Amino acid sequence: MTCSLDNIPDQLIYDLTARVTDDMTAQAVGNPTPVPVLATPVLLGLCEKAAAEALLPFLDDQCLIVGVNVSLTHHSPTPVGSTVTIHVTLAARDGNKFTWDITGHDDFGDIVEVRLTSAVISQKALERRLQATMHS
Template sequence: MSDGAPKLEVGLTHVAKVIVTDEMTPAHLRSEPLRVLSTPNMIGLIERTAIEAVQPYLAPGQATVGTRVDVAHLAGTLVGMTATITVELTAIDRRKLTFRVEVRDELDEAGKGTHERFIVDAAQRLPRLEDKLNRWKAAGGKPA
């Protein structure tokens, strides 16, 4: 959404492929003989693919933040299989971006649903986060 850059439009599609590794499986199941992509890692791959899709269209200083994920995890994707993540931008409402998402492996549809992101200005977001950090410290929080 910057002058001179391509315009972000409904229908934008982006595909990413990732080979599932042991680190992407649920920790409590890593001793099992057949290990699969965990749901949190599937969601992370979806978010990363959506970010990659829109990044070239953002103005300097802009980023996107995830605000909603509604994904059904339909089938296990085994370690060593390739997860193919497809995101399609289906709606733009000012700064809100809505994506249709799908995750497939070589044999099955592993996940599908929707994902929403908002375009934010880092300079405007930073003071709010610094304020939250200070309030947390004042309440006894110990930042990492």
């Protein structure tokens, strides 16, 4: 099965908002910093989630969104309790690949700029690739 991408508009914009909790801190993901701030890997996860949520309404249940490439600049720390808003804009599309320009801010200002490329693939294609990887 291949995923139909015909109904995905050329222009997509989406916002995701999240409150920073203790389990999102640098220390919670293994960084020894004692300062309770939002971890960069968690921030990237929020960016990927926002891009995926922008696409999901246009995909059927057997389609998955996977990350392909990312460039991220994390500008400033975000403390626990702050609200983070991630804004994604579809910048380019090439077949099943979607490139996103992403910005984010917290209660104090801009915190992140990201260029993310994701791909839409079928669940069966991912399962086949996983099996091939595990048996090579």
